[in-house]
Amino acid sequence: MHTIANLGLLFIGAALINNILLTRFIALCSFIGISNDWQTSVGMSLSVIFVMMMASTATWVVWNYLLLPLGVGEFLYIPAFILIIAALVQFVEMYLRKYSPMLYRAMGIYLPLITTNCAVLAAATEVAKPGFFKMAIEYNYTFGEGLVYTLGVAAGYGFALLCFAAMRERLDIAPVPESLKGNPMSFITAGLLSLAYVGLAGWFGL
Amino acid sequence: MSEPLSKRIVGPAPHIHAKDSCSGIMLWVLGALAPAALWAVVSMGAPAIITLVACIASALAAEAAWNAIARKPQTLMDGSALLTGLLLAMCMPPRTPWWISVAGGLVAIVLGKMVFGGLGWNLFNPALVGRAFVTLSWAGVISAQTNFGWFRALSLPAAGEYDAISGATRLALAAADRAASGAYGYDLAAQYQPLLFRNLEGSLGEVSAALLILGGLVLIARGIIDWRIPVGYIGTMGLLSWAFGSDPIFNVLAGGVMLGAFFMATDYVTSPMNKNARLVFGVGCGVFNVVGRFFGSMPEVTTYAILFMNGLAPLVDRLFRPRTFGWVKGE
Numbered sequence: 122m123h124t125i126a127n128l129g130l131l132f133i134g135a136a137l138i139n140n141i142l143l144t145r146f147i148a149l150c151s152f153i154g155i156s157n158d159w160q161t162s163v164g165m166s167l168s169v170i171f172v173m174m175m176a177s178t179a180t181w182v183v184w185n186y187l188l189l190p191l192g193v194g195e196f197l198y199i200p201a202f203i204l205i206i207a208a209l210v211q212f213v214e215m216y217l218r219k220y221s222p223m224l225y226r227a228m229g230i231y232l233p234l235i236t237t238n239c240a241v242l243a244a245a246t247e248v249a250k251p252g253f254f255k256m257a258i259e260y261n262y263t264f265g266e267g268l269v270y271t272l273g274v275a276a277g278y279g280f281a282l283l284c285f286a287a288m289r290e291r292l293d294i295a296p297v298p299e300s301l302k303g304n305p306m307s308f309i310t311a312g313l314l315s316l317a318y319v320g321l322a323g324w325f326g327l
Numbered sequence: 328m329s330e331p332l333s334k335r336i337v338g339p340a341p342h343i344h345a346k347d348s349c350s351g352i353m354l355w356v357l358g359a360l361a362p363a364a365l366w367a368v369v370s371m372g373a374p375a376i377i378t379l380v381a382c383i384a385s386a387l388a389a390e391a392a393w394n395a396i397a398r399k400p401q402t403l404m405d406g407s408a409l410l411t412g413l414l415l416a417m418c419m420p421p422r423t424p425w426w427i428s429v430a431g432g433l434v435a436i437v438l439g440k441m442v443f444g445g446l447g448w449n450l451f452n453p454a455l456v457g458r459a460f461v462t463l464s465w466a467g468v469i470s471a472q473t474n475f476g477w478f479r480a481l482s483l484p485a486a487g488e489y490d491a492i493s494g495a496t497r498l499a500l501a502a503a504d505r506a507a508s509g510a511y512g513y514d515l516a517a518q519y520q521p522l523l524f525r526n527l528e529g530s531l532g533e534v535s536a537a538l539l540i541l542g543g544l545v546l547i548a549r550g551i552i553d554w555r556i557p558v559g560y561i562g563t564m565g566l567l568s569w570a571f572g573s574d575p576i577f578n579v580l581a582g583g584v585m586l587g588a589f590f591m592a593t594d595y596v597t598s599p600m601n602k603n604a605r606l607v608f609g610v611g612c613g614v615f616n617v618v619g620r621f622f623g624s625m626p627e628v629t630t631y632a633i634l635f636m637n638g639l640a641p642l643v644d645r646l647f648r649p650r651t652f653g654w655v656k657g658e
Contacts, residue, residue, distance in 0.1 A: 159645075287641035288450050296444035298397060309442055313451050314638045316459050320615070320631020323624025 128269045134327035135273025141240050142281040143315040144322075148240035152282060153307050155234075157293075162286035166279030168231040169238065170272070175213070176206045176241050177248045177271040181264060184249035194249075202245050210236045244274040285311065349446070353406030355551050359542030360413060360590060366538055367417075367531040374421035375531055379413070381425040385432030386412030393441040407446045411435050414454035417532035417586055418630065419461075420469060427465050431457040451637045452597050455630050462630070496529040497522065498581045499626040505573070515577035522580040532586035543589030552593040555602060559609020560588040560616075567617040583629035584616065597637040604640075604647040611636045611643075 139145060142152050155165045180202050188194035188201060214232045217225040235241060248267035262270065288310055297306050368375045390408040394401050402408075415435050419428060435457025440449045462469060497518050504513035523537040532539065546552045561579050568578035579585075592598060592612050599608050612632045619628030 284638055284642050287645050288638065290645075291448075291450060291641055292443070295448040297448075298442065298444075301442055306442070309438065310450060313438070313456060313634075316456070316463070317451075317631055317634035317638050319459070319463060320619055320623075320625070320628045320635060324619065325622050 128266065130325055130327065131266060131269050132273040132276075133325070135270050136277035136280065137318075138321045138324050138327045140277045140281055140318055140321075141243065141274050142278060143311070143318045145243070146315075147243050148238050148278065149311075151234065151238055151240075152285065152311065153304060156282055156286040156289050156307070159286050159290060161231075162282050164227060165231050165234070166282050168228045168235055169240070169278050170275040171228070172206075172210060172213070172232070172235045172238075173241050173244050173271050173275040173278075174268065175209060177245050177267055179205050179209055180245040181248055181262075181267050198246065198249065199242075202242055202249075206241055206245065207236050240274065240278055244271050247274075281314075285314065288314070350404060350406045352551055353410050355549060356546065356590065357406065357410055357413065359546050360410075360417070360539075361542075363532065363535055363538040363542060363586075364413060364417060367421075367534040370525055370527060370534050371421045371531065377425050378419050378421055378423055378428050378531065379416045381428035382416035382419065382432045383409060383412035385429040386415065386436050389433045389436035390441065393437060397441075399445070402445060405446060407440075408436060411440070411453045411457075414452075414586075414590060415457045417590075418454065418458050418530050418583055420530050423461075423469055427461050427468065430464075431461040433457075434460045447596055449596055450641070451634055452591050452594050455591060455634050455637075459630050459634060496533070496582070496626065497526065497577075498529075498620070501573075501577065501581070502620070502626045505621075515574035518577055519580060522577070530583070532583060533581075536580045536585045539585040539589060543585070546589065546593075552589065553602070553605055555605040556593045556598060556609040556612075557588040559606045560584070560592055560613045563610045563613025564617055567614065568621070571617070571621050573621070578617070578620070582620075582627040587612070587616075587629040587633050592633050592636070597640060599640045599644040599647065601644060601647040601649070604643045607643055607647075608636055608640060611639065 135141075141147050142149065151165065155161050183201060183205060184194060184198065188197060210232050214225075217228065217232075248262050248270055251262050289307065292306055292310060301309070364379065368379065386408045387403060391401065391403055393399075394403075412432055412435075415431050416428065419431065435453040438460070439451060439453030439456035440446065443449045500511075500513055501515060504511045522533075524535055526533055526535070543552070543557060547554050547557070561584065564584055565575035565579050569575040588609070592609065599605050615632035615635055616629055619625065619632060
């Protein structure tokens with residue numbers, strides 16, 4: 122029971138309270154770039170959940186069974202993780218194209234985008250090196266905890282992205298002053314949205 | 328606006344003229360809020376007047392200046408800037424330095440409303456944007472303001488050993504008592520009467536919950552605000568705080584819930600359009616508010632609860648979008 126409650130808190134902490142987009146300001150490029158279209162945002166959210174889970178799994182294994190035993194983790198983890206994530210995404214893309222054209226068509230265009238998405242690297246790093254983001258909850262990611270955390274980050278990413286995409290549909294038709302149209306207005310709105318997330322700070326001591 | 332007449336589509340009869348207008352509705356809301364504001368001025372005196380004037384004047388000036396600079400038609404007469412200024416003042420502590428109130432009014436109007444294209448296009452409640460901005464920017468200045476002298480009457484029995492609670496609101500006292508698992512014996516039921524009629528600890532809008540409820544009920548009866556949002560909000564607050572083992576009536580009356588539920592969450596522009604979606608919106612505000620109070624780091628989170636749900640409103644509206652008849656899905 123205690124573990125389940127802890128996992129729940131870990132998920133909420135990763136998804137909402139420490140939302141990767143609106144309180145950490147990581148992966149803003151995709152947040153601003155993708156959110157101008159609802160369908161694209163839905164596809165991107167699902168793809169990010171899928172890729173993040175795989176990337177964290179792979180980097181967790183590499184970190185615990187390769188980098189740490191060899192004693193090179195502390196200074197090699199960033200290049201190693203970037204390489205793993207990029208290679209993994211490329212392989213998935215090739216695999217999907219050959220074996221599941223339907224899924225490839227739905228997800229394919231987002232996969233190259235995700236390769237360079239810093240949120241994936243951030244989640245993978247946090248799972249490998251707990252404390253990277255200084256969450257106040259006690260944890261020392263086992264494999265399961267790492268997956269729950271990653272799922273939380275990805276779900277929080279998707280939630281914020283969909284929220285923002287729905288808002289931008291309204292912004293698109295608003296008579297915004299000419300000089301603020303487009304990205305400036307997106308940043309102002311994202312700033313106000315992140316103002317609302319301030320109210321979540323410190324919930325459950327997270 | 329200036330398209331040729333032939334392009335206009337005229338729907339079938341009957342055409343019924345509604346007398347409601349934008350400024351008319353604003354006047355009703357202002358009127359409903361006026362008793363609570365006046366009573367706050369009577370009870371709190373000069374500091375309340377300074378806050379009210381600073382907020383309202385800066386909101387009006389910001390709107391006028393923006394329209395003048397942007398060469399847009401002047402929109403002061405729709406009353407929305409006046410209402411934003413009043414709402415902002417209602418959620419400020421009376422001893423807030425006047426320049427903070429002025430900054431709040433400016434941010435509320437410019438960042439909260441005008442950059443989006445003016446009234447009807449803002450995604451967040453302007454007054455709450457202003458309040459969140461100033462409370463985050465000058466948190467130290469605002470909380471360092473001394474409160475009124477008569478706070479002693481409501482202090483905890485054990486107050487002697489604490490110097491820091493002198494300016495605390497009833498919610499903060501209740502939270503401190505809860506954190507000490509009831510060691511101070513803070514009597515929640517004894518707070519109903521001051522919270523309803525004359526509570527001087529907190530912002531202008533916390534002086535009298537009874538007058539706010541009265542104003543809110545008038546607005547509901549007039550059909551100006553939808554009952555679903557306040558009922559969802561306040562009902563959820565009561566039920567959940569009861570479930571968390573606290574006094575539901577105290578939790579509903581204390582803090583900014585009444586002001587937020589009746590006057591802020593019900594803002595047409597920033598709440599969902601669909602009726603069921605509005606209920607969801609109200610419940611969401613309530614859940615955020617209760618959980619923030621009981622498990623968060625701040626004693627009160629009404630501002631953020633409503634801002635958060637404002638941000639969610641377009642998404643909620645999207646999920647509740649009614650089916651279009653006469654079309655095959657995917658065509």
